[in-house]
Amino acid sequence: MAELLIQQSVNWITLGSIYALFAIGFSLIFGVLNVIHFSHGDVAMTAPFIALAAAQALSIAFGATAPAWLVLAVIVAVLAVGVIGAVLDKVVIRRFRDAPAMMALVATVALGIVIRELIRHLYPQGSNPHAFPRLVSGVAFEIAGVPVSWLALLVVAVTTLLVALLFVFLRLTPLGLRIRAASEDRIVARMMGIRDGRVFRATFFIASAIGAIAGLLFASYAGVTRFDFGVMAGLLGFSAAVIGGLGSMPGAIVGGLIIAGIEVLAQTFVPDGASYRLVFVFILVIVVLIFRPAGLLGRTAMEKV
């Protein structure tokens, strides 16, 4: 029993970290643009495909399938996805900034369809699942006889590092200050001489790059990636961000851990729980929102009349 508990706790922390990274992207973008970027999951899940393609191109160009190429390919993928995010913002999403919220939601859902279909058509045999290598392999150490993989450790370490970096970035750098100012009040921020276009671009780059890292970790954790993984990644990341409280970074992390927790619990303790896991996750979402309509850590904004 103790072993099972430790094993599932490791799974929970690993999966929760990945969901938290997805959720941070949603929260960041919503905070600044007030737009739900529903295709964020799809943008993020392009990263494994870009990494696979880049690794292949590198090994063809320079010969030998060195593990170094994989690292380089991962970096390429993260940067590329960041740029994709910024471009999508410029071309599509920014136009819905002042439109009714539902319009942006529907437009980005359609954008998600476009991204998925593009992966399917542009990547060779894009309809099939593709194996994705473990970024690191082997067992790091054992807790009471339960092996903890390097990958799980990497996921937790990367997440912690990214969250810390993001915190420092938002608190201590001039660009971070501008992003916070724009998410507080866009119009006042403009009056203070902040170019909101740049803030949006930076936000989308950062959010999408973090999403890409989450996507790469997810693919590596699952050992496989498919063109439509972005739907679930998006839905679960969005749910995590919302139950945590949109626009709140700690909320996104808490939300990610909660969603992953209920998923792992359902799989472990409920018979046939694996097929019902989404039911449990979304019932939890409903219950949380009934009692905390603005999410767990969300601020309930007073509305002026």
Place this chain on the structure above:
Amino acid sequence: MGGPASPAAPGSAVAAAVVAILSQLCGAAFLYAILKADGGWEVTGLLTLLGLGFFLLERYPAMGDFVTASLARVPLVTMATAAIVVLGFPFLVGSNTYILHLLIVAQLYAVLALALNFQLGSANIPNFATGASYGIGAYVSALLALNFGMSFWLTLPIAALAATLFGFIIGVPSMRTRDTYLALVTIAFGVVVQQLLNNFEWTGGPNGLVGIPAPSLFGHSFASPLEVFGWKLPSQANFYYLSAALVVVAIVTAQRLHRSRIGLAWNALRADEIAAKAQGINVAWYKVLAFAVDAFLAAFAGTIYAFYISYISPDNFTFLVSVTIMTMVIVGGMDNIFGVIVGAFLLTILPEKLRAFSDYRLLFFGVVVIGFLMIRPQGLFPQRLRQYGAHR
């Protein structure tokens, strides 16, 4: 609206009648052309024509007002023409069952879009669970028919009641949450229902339910061809007329509700929830009511779908179905009954016709939807202001 005092209307009733008949015939002819079209060039050409039409409408809004005013000036002529077009369409199509099938599906989606319009259009409440209500309607009626041998006509109200109950249940969290949070609640409900249908054994799991018997009316089975005055129409025509009748019911309901206090209260919610509350409108009740009405109508569509296809599976009622219905309302024009129906027909027929682009049709569909939203953010037919006054 309309009437003699309206400046846009043509001078004489005869002229108005001519405009009314011609405009409706044009619409029918276009629908027929796009249904008949196959091959990439024909479809592209027709879409360009449609785009051009909306471009002209955008540049010269008076044109649209003129036609609308004419239609309203002679309501009897308008309704008679519409009735003749709708009743006569299967005769025009003849034995082409594929076109009839498309029309039935388009009509069912029109009902779903009208149902959602009560919330999204009238009250600006997002709802991503219309697909779930649709599914509940379909499953309840199919299970009743398969397990208890109930007739279609009996399952119809029962399914609608079950879905309405579901609507009330979604409505409860909607009293407290708003906007994006509410959107997530409805997404969650939609996913939960779809996943449960997919996992329960008594719903057939992922395989769904098969062999739902065809309904019959006055001894005439809907599975057999329809014979009218010596004309023989394929069996699909039965369901065509049935779904057309449902569309009419939905339109009448929508219009009656729009003109009632309830419609007015919903519009007040859309304009400003707090102001509506201050005016003494019971916000929570009207929100829940919008969910219930949506579920009620969606269940009717679901029931007809189940009995028409005679096979349903959870894949028919996914999150993407709800998104499609949302898209229909937004693309067509929120709170505009005609626009919503056009949106539903367009978005049902378009993906089918894009089969000419075979593998790329979903991609194309996504691009078209984003394009519509960017170029015409108000929808194809924007909502009209309520008009009150002497000439009403």
